[in-house]
Amino acid sequence: MSEKVAIILAAGISSRMNTKLPKVLHEVCGRPMLAFVIDACRQADIQKLYIIVGYGKEQVIEYFGDDKNIVWVEQKEQKGTGHAVMCCKSYLADFTGDTLVICGDMPLIRSEIVKTLIDKHEKDASAATLATAILDDPTGYGRIVRDSYGNIQGIVEDGDCNPQQKTIKEVNPSYYCFKNKILFETLDKITPDNVKKEYYLTDALHLIIDAGHNNSGSGGRCDGRQQPSAAKRGGQNYAAKDSGWVYEIRRNNC
Secondary structure (H helix, E strand, O other): OOOEEEEEEOOOOOOOOOOOOOHHHOEEOOEEHHHHHHHHHHHOOOOOEEEEEEOEHHHHHHHHOOOOOEEEEEOOOOOOHHHHHHOOHHHHOOOOOEEEEEEOOOOOOOHHHHHHHHHHHHHHOOOEEEOOEEOOOOOOOEEEEEOOOOOEEEEEOHHHOOHHHHOOOEEEOOEEEEEHHHHHHHHOOOOOOOOOOOOOHHHHHHHHHHOOOOEEEOOOOOOOOHHHHHHHHOOOEEEEEEOOEEEEEEOOOO
């Protein structure tokens, strides 16, 4: 079993929340969203966390600063998820284990989902493993593109989708597990060829597939003010699937 670390993306601005509070500090059930993500990682036996901070970094660090197993990594410019992960290169360039990459604004995340993702990654000996979800309304999420055999070919971000891709209901909820060395070797090759001119982590997946590495899929994200409210009510269902198997995640009330 490989050693594991987690990179948590927590540098985002609360642009859709109309507030100056850092996005990951917004509360659900009386706790910051980031706290749920940290707990899920720890309960999945991932102790070493690299948390990417940017906007409002002082507030985030102050809240969680007593945790000695967190390494705080600053993303000084918001250049996309791929760029955020690259900010950890000086810390993880020589790490030979597996790296979980997950967003810090997902209060509905469960440790069981993280464990399932890691277990599938190890069982399949994959270079990359990602979660997928089926949503009735996939607006705002990157779409999972598969070939005629059902193999994942990549992810197209919502703003870059053509009309046909917009109809895809299988989406990327933004949690991944990578072989660390392959992850950082691949990130060096991505370019900002997209509408936002950002470095997308999802482009690393395209390159990993193109290079012939094995990849597999396995679990949803909370974004904006309405969804945290829904999280308080609970009862949301998501389905994650790959290669013919379906895994249902039942969200319980807080």
